[in-house]
Amino acid sequence: MTWPPDSAPPLRAHTVEIADPGPLARWMPRQDAYAWIKQGDGMVGFGEVVRHKALTISEAEEWWSDLAGSVIIESELDDPPAGSGLIAFGTFVFDPNNSADQSTLIVPETIIGRRNGRSWLTRIGVEPGGVGMSLPDPPCPPRNVSYADGSLTGPEWEAAVAQAVARINAGEFDKVVLARDLLAFSDGPIDPRWLVQRLAEEYSRCWTYLVDGLVGATPEMLVRREAGLATSRVLAGTIRRSGDNNRDLALAAALSQSSKDLEEHEYAVSSVARALSPFCSGMNVPDAPYVLALPNVLHLATDVTAVADRVANSLVLAAALHPSAAVCGTPTDVARATIAELEHLDRGRYAGPVGWVDAHGDGEWAIALRCGQLSATDPNQIRLFAGCGIVAGSDPEAELAESNAKLVPMRDALGE
Numbered sequence: 001m002t003w004p005p006d007s008a009p010p011l012r013a014h015t016v017e018i019a020d021p022g023p024l025a026r027w028m029p030r031q032d033a034y035a036w037i038k039q040g041d042g043m044v045g046f047g048e049v050v051r052h053k054a055l056t057i058s059e060a061e062e063w064w065s066d067l068a069g070s071v072i073i074e075s076e077l078d079d080p081p082a083g084s085g086l087i088a089f090g091t092f093v094f095d096p097n098n099s100a101d102q103s104t105l106i107v108p109e110t111i112i113g114r115r116n117g118r119s120w121l122t123r124i125g126v127e128p129g130g131v132g133m134s135l136p137d138p139p140c141p142p143r144n145v146s147y148a149d150g151s152l153t154g155p156e157w158e159a160a161v162a163q164a165v166a167r168i169n170a171g172e173f174d175k176v177v178l179a180r181d182l183l184a185f186s187d188g189p190i191d192p193r194w195l196v197q198r199l200a201e202e203y204s205r206c207w208t209y210l211v212d213g214l215v216g217a218t219p220e221m222l223v224r225r226e227a228g229l230a231t232s233r234v235l236a237g238t239i240r241r242s243g244d245n246n247r248d249l250a251l252a253a254a255l256s257q258s259s260k261d262l263e264e265h266e267y268a269v270s271s272v273a274r275a276l277s278p279f280c281s282g283m284n285v286p287d288a289p290y291v292l293a294l295p296n297v298l299h300l301a302t303d304v305t306a307v308a309d310r311v312a313n314s315l316v317l318a319a320a321l322h323p324s325a326a327v328c329g330t331p332t333d334v335a336r337a338t339i340a341e342l343e344h345l346d347r348g349r350y351a352g353p354v355g356w357v358d359a360h361g362d363g364e365w366a367i368a369l370r371c372g373q374l375s376a377t378d379p380n381q382i383r384l385f386a387g388c389g390i391v392a393g394s395d396p397e398a399e400l401a402e403s404n405a406k407l408v409p410m411r412d413a414l415g416e
């Protein structure tokens with residue numbers, strides 16, 4: 001849909017400063033709610049003013065630039081923080097040529113946000129609503145959740161991993177990320193707000209998101225653009241946590257010296273640096289990764305930073321970066337074809353960019369990991385996803401265990 005239609009009055013986005021709203025997630029109504037939360041800050045949105053079904057990230061970028069340029073933006077905030085005012089939440093499919101799912105940008109009717117101690121309320125529409133806010137009924141937990149294999153059983157997925165390792169050893173490519181899915185069923189409708197609240201509490205160092213039924217808490221930032229600076233958090237190389245802090249310290253030391261994990265990590269970092277370089281100057285790529293500790297796993301992590309060109313808004317950068325070697329492989333085209341052949345899975349929006357963009361093009365696009373997609377047809381069902389980077393030294397059994405560790409955040413949120 002193009003906006004504005006020729007005859008329609010323009011949209012307005014009106015923002016006011018509000019008192020601290022407390023936990024953002026509790027403001028979300030049951031239907032049409034969106035979330036982006038990290039360490040308590042972020043935005044929740046609800047209602048829908050415009051929805052754009054995007055063919056590609058670049059096409060979405062053009063649509064958004066046109067729309068944002070046509071909206072009358074009014075803000076009562078001095079020095080408005082990034083993300084306050086007009087934004088769209090978005091989710092993009094991993095591989096549009098191999099998915100029945102759709103990439104979507106959604107402009108909500110209402111946004112409640114908080115950042116660095118400042119809070120705001122934005123209303124968007126032809127005649128945006130007033131400043132009244134009311135708390136909806138809280139969500140109920142899912143009931144009696146049970147699980148079933150997705151497209152492949154555990155042993156079938158291990159066989160796919162073994163096949164990938166054989167092809168790597170035959171010199172066909174360097175790295176591929178293989179994912180699997182797991183179906184979860186509840187006795188009643190699954191309320192995504194319950195999952196958002198649990199994930200935002202347990203995984204506060206991750207970005208908790210809910211956009212168009214895709215819900216999760218990801219530790220990996222494809223790209224954030226703010227005040228001219230582009231940053232990307234690259235993760236690759238993973239160890240499951242043991243539950244014992246001393247043992248975890250030893251595991252972290254082993255991870256940061258593991259040549260298999262360092263090699264896998266290096267592929268991911270160089271793919272990001274290469275993709276960012278045409279749009280940026282003054283790039284800083286640290287020599288060695290650090291260990292990012294999450295409640296379920298330890299990751300090797302590198303934060304890449306650079307000064308972004310004026311024309312390179314967050315969607316332009318996301319289009320250039322997706323898919324990184326952290327979720328696809330190296331070289332990209334061979335890895336993508338291998339994924340389509342070996343996974344037997346429609347990834348949908350899993351491993352695609354998820355996030356938000358504002359009227360200036362600033363925004364945050366994380367990689368949709370540690371997530372599930374609520375079924376569009378069965379409100380009691382959600383499909384969970386997890387994947388692992390496969391390199392020459394990968395062991396199928398260990399990779400299956402790692403994928404199970406990556407499913408823990410969603411399984412815990414579902415109430416296990």
Ligand SMILES: C=C(O[C@@H]1C=C(C(=O)O)C=C[C@H]1O)C(=O)O
Nearest residue numbers: 235236237238326386387388389
């Ligand atoms: C593919 C996933 O995670 C990616 C793969 C990683 C790895 O193989 O070590 C680590 C972080 C992510 O880049 C996932 O969580 O599903």
